[in-house]
Amino acid sequence: MTSEPLRISAKTLGELAMPTFCQRCQWIKLHADSLPFQGFPSIFSSIDSYTKKVIHHLIETHGQAPDWLSPLGPVSGFLSGSDLHHSRYKFLHAESNVLLTGAPDDIFITPNGTHLVIDYKTAKFTANQDKLSPIYRTQLNGYAYIAEQTGRPVSGLALVYFEPQTDEEHFSHKPNHRESGFAMGFSAHILPVELNLASIPPLLRQARELYDQPAAPAGREGCKDCQAIQELLRLNT
Numbered sequence: 001m002t003s004e005p006l007r008i009s010a011k012t013l014g015e016l017a018m019p020t021f022c023q024r025c026q027w028i029k030l031h032a033d034s035l036p037f038q039g040f041p042s043i044f045s046s047i048d049s050y051t052k053k054v055i056h057h058l059i060e061t062h063g064q065a066p067d068w069l070s071p072l073g074p075v076s077g078f079l080s081g082s083d084l085h086h087s088r089y090k091f092l093h094a095e096s097n098v099l100l101t102g103a104p105d106d107i108f109i110t111p112n113g114t115h116l117v118i119d120y121k122t123a124k125f126t127a128n129q130d131k132l133s134p135i136y137r138t139q140l141n142g143y144a145y146i147a148e149q150t151g152r153p154v155s156g157l158a159l160v161y162f163e164p165q166t167d168e169e170h171f172s173h174k175p176n177h178r179e180s181g182f183a184m185g186f187s188a189h190i191l192p193v194e195l196n197l198a199s200i201p202p203l204l205r206q207a208r209e210l211y212d213q214p215a216a217p218a219g220r221e222g223c224k225d226c227q228a229i230q231e232l233l234r235l236n237t
């Protein structure tokens with residue numbers, strides 16, 4: 001076993017599966033303590049948190065998931081938020097000495113005791129999102145890999161898009177007009193994702209090999225971002 005454990009999130013592992021993957025970019029991300037320009041609008045965290053509260057409330061109240069989640073099949077419960085925190089949701093792959101971590105949006109429990117791993121997206125579903133599908137596929141399979149290795153059998157994976165309802169029938173709908181402001185609805189679109197746990201160990205080995213390189217490898221030929229960085233560095237000297 002290599003001496004220093006490498007910690008990597010399932011989402012970052014997904015970047016290795018992208019056709020546009022750049023070894024240099026990933027080597028820098030794996031070695032840097034922090035990177036600039038990593039801000040994320042907090043509204044999405046609020047919507048994600050609210051989404052979970054609504055769904056958990058409905059499951060607890062009715063003992064089953066709402067009808068708009070029925071394509072997932074029967075659901076009888078969910079794992080608690082503390083079980084899904086990245087400090088607890090992890091697995092050390094001994095062969096590569098990579099600690100795979102994650103913070104799944106939700107994991108549902110089915111009546112037969114298996115688990116469904118869910119990632120929520122606040123966005124309209126478009127074919128364009130296919131470009132990112134290798135990341136999402138790997139991220140969800142990474143979560144499933146951790147679940148299976150820590151004693152939780154997984155029977156399915158899904159992306160659940162919550163599409164904002166912004167047409168006239170919605171913005172002119174009287175119940176959406178409130179004394180203190182307005183309400184906006186979201187409609188669920190479910191995209192099942194193939195369960196492929198065997199895809200994870202090769203990526204863990206690949207991450208380890210990349211991390212162990214003593215210096216950053218060459219970047220992608222003709223990358224405009226790299227040219228822009230060189231130009232910024234030139235202006236700054």
Ligand code: SF4
Pocket residue numbers: 022023024025026219220221223224225226
């Ligand atoms: S070539 Fe592009 S993707 Fe690779 S390190 Fe440079 S900026 Fe990043």
